[in-house]
Structure formats: structure tokens, C-alpha cells
Amino acid sequence: MCLAVPGRVIAILDDAPLTRRAEVDFGGVRTTINLAFVPEAAVGDYVLAHVGVAIARLDPDVARRTLAELGAPAPPEPAA
Incomplete structure (x- = not known):
């Protein structure tokens, strides 16, 4: 089984x-x-992301709900 997981972009x-x-x-x-x-x-x-490649950009609410369902903590909000 393959799994794609949400992550937050920290730096380009x-x-x-x-x-x-x-x-x-x-x-x-x-x-x-x-x-x-x-x-x-x-x-x-x-x-x-799946196997080191981003395959879609996600709505932040969808990403947070997905992380919650997976039992993973959401990354902290970036500093302003």
C-alpha cells in the first residue's frame, strides 16, 4: 500500500x-x-507528498484534518 502525506513547505x-x-x-x-x-x-x-515528490497543494483545513486522522501533529505555523 502506498500513502501520500501532507506536509508544510518551510523553505524553497x-x-x-x-x-x-x-x-x-x-x-x-x-x-x-x-x-x-x-x-x-x-x-x-x-x-x-509521495516518495519525495509533492503531487498536490492542499487546503490548510483539509491538511490539518488529514494529519489528525493519521494521528500526526500538524507542523507549527510559520513565524510572521
Whole structure:
């Protein structure tokens, strides 16, 4: 079974179209993923990620509900 999980974009690391990468927080675990399929994703957005690739941008309420259903903590809100 495969699972895609929501995470919050913390920083954009590379903005080239095919190699666009970001640091993403998955409930306290931060990792780098590819954002080529979601070029509109920005810092603070939630994305749905599968095997190191963001496959969709998520509404924040949907992301929080999904994390709650999975029993995972939501990443903290970014500092203003």
C-alpha cells in the first residue's frame, strides 16, 4: 500500500522548473522534496507528498484534518 502525506513547505531551496525543491515539515520531521508538479506551492503552503515528490497543494483545513486522522501533529505555523 502506498500513502501520500501532507506536509508544510518551510523553505524553497531551488526554483528551477524541473528541479524545484523545498524543505517540508511532516509533523516535526523535515525533509527535502521535489515541487516540479506543484509550481504554485509557496512557503507556508501544505502539499501532499509521495516518495519525495509533492503531487498536490492542499487546503490548510483539509491538511490539518488529514494529519489528525493519521494521528500526526500538524507542523507549527510559520513565524510572521
